[in-house]
Amino acid sequence: MISIEEAQQIILSHTGLLGTEEVPLLHALHRVIAEDVHAPWDIPGADHSAMDGYTFAYDDVQGGSLEVCGFLPAGVAPTEPVSPGCAMKIMTGAPIPPGCDTVVPVEDVLEEGTTIRLRGMVKRGDHIRRRGEEVNAGDLVVASGSLLRPPEIGILSSLGKTTATVFRKARVAVLSTGDELLQPGSIPEPGKIINSNSTSIAAQLLEAGAEPLMLGIARDDLETTRRKISDGLQADLLVTTGGVSVGDRDFVRDALLDLGGEIKFWKVAMKPGKPVAFAMVRGKPVFALPGNPVAAMVAFEQFVRPALLTMMGHARILRPVVRGTLEEAIRNRGGRPHFVRVSVRLEAGRYRLATTGDQGSARLSSLTSGNGLVKLPPDAAIVAGSEVEVQLLDRHFEMGHP
Numbered sequence: 487m488i489s490i491e492e493a494q495q496i497i498l499s500h501t502g503l504l505g506t507e508e509v510p511l512l513h514a515l516h517r518v519i520a521e522d523v524h525a526p527w528d529i530p531g532a533d534h535s536a537m538d539g540y541t542f543a544y545d546d547v548q549g550g551s552l553e554v555c556g557f558l559p560a561g562v563a564p565t566e567p568v569s570p571g572c573a574m575k576i577m578t579g580a581p582i583p584p585g586c587d588t589v590v591p592v593e594d595v596l597e598e599g600t601t602i603r604l605r606g607m608v609k610r611g612d613h614i615r616r617r618g619e620e621v622n623a624g625d626l627v628v629a630s631g632s633l634l635r636p637p638e639i640g641i642l643s644s645l646g647k648t649t650a651t652v653f654r655k656a657r658v659a660v661l662s663t664g665d666e667l668l669q670p671g672s673i674p675e676p677g678k679i680i681n682s683n684s685t686s687i688a689a690q691l692l693e694a695g696a697e698p699l700m701l702g703i704a705r706d707d708l709e710t711t712r713r714k715i716s717d718g719l720q721a722d723l724l725v726t727t728g729g730v731s732v733g734d735r736d737f738v739r740d741a742l743l744d745l746g747g748e749i750k751f752w753k754v755a756m757k758p759g760k761p762v763a764f765a766m767v768r769g770k771p772v773f774a775l776p777g778n779p780v781a782a783m784v785a786f787e788q789f790v791r792p793a794l795l796t797m798m799g800h801a802r803i804l805r806p807v808v809r810g811t812l813e814e815a816i817r818n819r820g821g822r823p824h825f826v827r828v829s830v831r832l833e834a835g836r837y838r839l840a841t842t843g844d845q846g847s848a849r850l851s852s853l854t855s856g857n858g859l860v861k862l863p864p865d866a867a868i869v870a871g872s873e874v875e876v877q878l879l880d881r882h883f884e885m886g887h888p
């Protein structure tokens with residue numbers, strides 16, 4: 487059996503970048519840009535006032551008082567020089583008129599009829615945002631490979647962009663296998679359960695920024711499984727759940743081989759998720775995840791998500807890992823690393839971790855009541871109060887401040 491890290495390496499060695507597409511700027515949010523964007527102009531485009539106040543030539547301030555000669559709102563570009571000895575009332579964002587070089591905020595002057603008196607010290611150049619202070623024409627502002635968050639979207643907009651060329655979203659086919667499965671929305675019958683894996687995997691895909699294509703359920707026979715998997719190969723990547731262990735009705739691996747696929751690995755030393763398989767079939771990566779709901783979701787996190795993020799151009803493909811204090815003892819009696827589901831909370835600047843109770847691979851509530859995974863090495867016994875590393879699964883933790 488190979489290790490989690492070996493499995494990840496094999497997967498990434500078969501994972502390449504998807505193509506690109508031009509999308510409206512707002513649709514580029516949380517995607518990775520595939521072009522270098524240079525500034526077509528300076529920002530700011532001229533010297534602007536940074537305050538609502540008065541502008542004047544510093545050399546004209548004699549005795550701390552000036553005549554007010556006019557008003558400059560934002561949105562107007564003055565061309566006439568201001569007469570010597572004059573101050574102009576100016577609003578934040580308005581260009582500084584020729585002849586002026588200093589701004590004083592309104593609260594720092596006494597307004598006396600048509601004159602103003604400065605209340606305190608003023609320095610030449612105060613409260614002016616300089617032309618090109620942020621960006622000069624020709625500067626590389628957003629580099630290819632950058633993740634577009636709201637600030638990047640904003641700066642691209644300030645450069646006149648209304649679209650962006652980004653890496654395509656991965657289209658991912660999702661197939662569940664099993665005679666026991668009913669369509670979501672059904673009422674359970676004896677011996678049957680609802681196919682919840684397709685929905686949870688689709689949700690994980692959406693969260694990773696990919697597009698799920700729902701292939702439904704394949705009954706437990708080789709022919710149906712092969713046909714459904716073959717349909718899924720039209721996508722960029724295929725994820726199946728169930729039918730990948732050693733049962734008499736586990737046909738996924740045989741179907742992959744029948745389709746000419748190469749199984750790159752089967753079984754990884756981990757719990758839950760051991761019977762996971764990864765194959766390349768007709769040039770497409772196929773992840774055959776175990777059927778147990780937690781095993782499928784944990785294996786998705788460790789294997790499918792990093793592959794998808796790589797395909798979509800991301801540089802950070804792994805969840806953030808932080809150190810936190812365990813509030814209870816945990817132990818791994820097995821011979822495989824155990825992903826213990828924990829709830830992580832930030833208390834007085836420190837992460838504190840508690841397990842989510844029964845860690846059965848079929849118990850989805852071990853994930854719903856938590857937001858992190860502790861990878862516990864084989865045979866480890868950790869006492870309460872110890873510091874351990876935890877993968878943060880909750881997006882709200884990604885920036886470190888829930």
Ligand SMILES: Nc1nc2c(c(=O)[nH]1)N[C@H]1C(S)=C(S)[C@@H](COP(=O)(O)OP(=O)(O)OC[C@H]3O[C@@H](n4cnc5c(N)ncnc54)[C@H](O)[C@@H]3O)O[C@H]1N2
Pocket residue numbers: 662663664666667679680681682683684727728729730731732733736758759760761775776777778779781847848
């Ligand atoms: N003799 C052995 N048996 C099992 C082993 C083993 O090593 N030797 N491994 C166990 C482990 S670990 C796992 S995990 C499961 C994985 O088996 P499969 O991937 O073949 O999954 P199934 O048998 O099809 O299903 C397992 C379990 O999950 C439920 N399930 C399946 N699909 C769905 C779905 N779409 N939505 C909700 N729940 C689903 C299914 O009903 C089963 O209860 O094998 C162990 N066995």
Ligand code: MOO
Pocket residue numbers: 756757758759760761776778781782847848
């Ligand atoms: O590894 Mo199975 O994936 O424990 O449930």
